[in-house]
Amino acid sequence: MNTLKCLGSGQEVTGSKYLISGTNTNLLIDCGIYQGQDAFKENSKALSSLGKGSFDGVVLTHAHLDHIGFLPYLVRKGFEGKIFCTPATKDLARILWLDNTKIMSPELAWYYSEQDVKKTLAHMSLHEYEKCFSWNEFKITLYPAGHILGAASPLIEWEDVKIQFSGDLGRDDDILILPPSHAQAKIVVMESTYGDRIHPEALPLKEFSDIFLEAKNSGGTVIIPAFSNARSQNMMRFLEMVFEHFPQAKLPVFVDSPMTMKVTELYERYSKQIKTSASWVKKLKNHFQFVEFASQRKKLASDSQAKIILTASGMLTGGFVMEHLKNHIENESTRILIVGFQSPGTIGAELLKNSLQIEISEQLYSVNAKIHNFTHFSSHRDCLGLKNWLEDQSPAKVFLTHGEPAAQIALKEYLDAHTKHQVEPIILDRTYPLK
Incomplete structure (x- = not known):
């Protein structure tokens, strides 16, 4: 059965992990660590859902630790599958992971070493934007997401399913990074970090x-x-x-x-x-x-x-x-x-x-x-920017993720009032059938 399950960052802004299950293959979208006050408890809890054999490959949206931070640990524990991402994401991940090895305690349950980072980098399969590639039963296309160098919004297709994960979406008016694009997906899993606000227009x-x-x-x-x-x-x-x-x-x-x-x-x-x-x-x-x-x-x-x-x-x-x-x-x-x-x-x-x-x-x-x-410099879209990103698409379903409950409620109300999309916040650990 084709399903989607959120393993992290459902109604919070850290620890992104989503599991797609097809007929024969399980694919993980992002593999981030939890960052914040409850990091030790939440990361310890996440280890049980990331055991060896629970997925066959990984697609990365971008190189921030709350999206990629667990991967070297999983390789240390025996993961041997492919990790799909853009070239810039690999280059940034190398910098972040190696830097993290300098400050991690070997006593951490999710500890990894410099050697583990090198092994993880060897698992990476690099793909340019908007160049569709096939892996097992899936067709995968990485669309530019703005936000940071190499950030992508992956489109995953198989059988009758066509689902796109926004990742973290950059702003059209970002002063440095080019804006995102998108596909025409039937289902969209979209971030909602700043779904309850409008960014200041003028730079300070x-x-x-x-x-x-x-x-x-x-x-x-x-x-x-x-x-x-x-x-x-x-x-x-x-x-x-x-x-x-x-x-x-x-x-x-x-x-x-x-x-x-x-x-x-x-x-x-x-x-x-x-x-x-x-x-x-x-x-x-x-x-x-x-x-x-x-x-x-x-x-x-x-x-x-x-x-x-x-x-x-x-x-x-x-x-x-x-x-x-x-x-x-x-x-x-x-x-x-x-x-x-x-x-x-x-x-x-x-x-x-x-x-x-x-x-x-x-x-x-x-x-x-x-x-x-100063609140002017966010690299995430606000509620208007998120609506505009959806505007040229016609998904039958929009799942809101990567946002606090208040932000998701506000964004759902805004989208319900201004679009015809069926919108709901995604629930952690709930399995959703995909059609």
């Missing part, structure tokens, strides 16, 4: 300019924590735009994240997926100073000049941003710009709650820096 160019001018006048440091994969590259392009519109606000920009440097190099290789040219990456060093050595980082700590530090991690959970916080957060002239989602329990979330103190490495620091929150 003037707001950033004002903050930079304040820093210039006070000799302060501006810290911008950002994810190394996609958000940091978007922020570099955005900072260029700020300086183009407001040259008087230009400050030295230091990019302090080895992973950001590695990911940025891929933008030249995959320049056909971005809105700038391949030469844009080469020119970045004219605008930004990339921190490569500890001595440079140490100098930044004692440097009294006004400056911008773009660093990771985006949720302030680790990485070199922690050193910069220690050095600058107690200074009243410091500005910290939050440009991405902050999970509950993270330092980023604490700063947004106006906490007077934060703990770093078991030491308390007073928060004297000024905190600014």
Whole structure:
């Protein structure tokens, strides 16, 4: 019997996993780890549904750990099937997985090593966008999803079934990544991360300019924590735009994240997926100073000049941003710009709650820096963007996934009012027959 089962990210925004069962083959769409406060409990629970032999192959939508994070562990445990993805997804996955091996505890139930990563990469079968290929009983086509380099919305066809998974859908107005496309599927499994909101239309160019001018006048440091994969590259392009519109606000920009440097190099290789040219990456060093050595980082700590530090991690959970916080957060002239989602329990979330103190490495620091929150930079579509992506299609059924319950309820109500699609939130661990 042809079926669909959600194994993760049903009514939450992490741990994406979906199982398609055909007549003779089981195919997994994404294999992400759970990230957040309940990560240990949820990932331990997920291990039972990902046992050896429960699926024959995997299709990846894109290289974020909440979509790919479990795969090296499964290979470590004996998975020998094919992993289908775009070339850019493989290149990004290599960077993310290898970086993760440096911080994973061997005591974790889903631990994997650098050798496991190499084995996983060897299982990957690479496919370009919109080039249909066959595997067992399935025909598979990867459509551009926007969002990040290599992101795809896979269309899976067999017998009378034609189902497309949106993955994480990028925005038409993303300042760097080209927008998504789609197929004509009968069934669509669509993300709903921001199904309950409309993104701000105008970019905060003037707001950033004002903050930079304040820093210039006070000799302060501006810290911008950002994810190394996609958000940091978007922020570099955005900072260029700020300086183009407001040259008087230009400050030295230091990019302090080895992973950001590695990911940025891929933008030249995959320049056909971005809105700038391949030469844009080469020119970045004219605008930004990339921190490569500890001595440079140490100098930044004692440097009294006004400056911008773009660093990771985006949720302030680790990485070199922690050193910069220690050095600058107690200074009243410091500005910290939050440009991405902050999970509950993270330092980023604490700063947004106006906490007077934060703990770093078991030491308390007073928060004297000024905190600014910007919601303009999401790489996910809002409810209007999701409706527009569906508008040119005529699916008989739309399953909402990858969203909190409130976002899914709001999006369902919006789609019910503005489209004729049959829409329902997908339920975790429920098996749906596909027709």
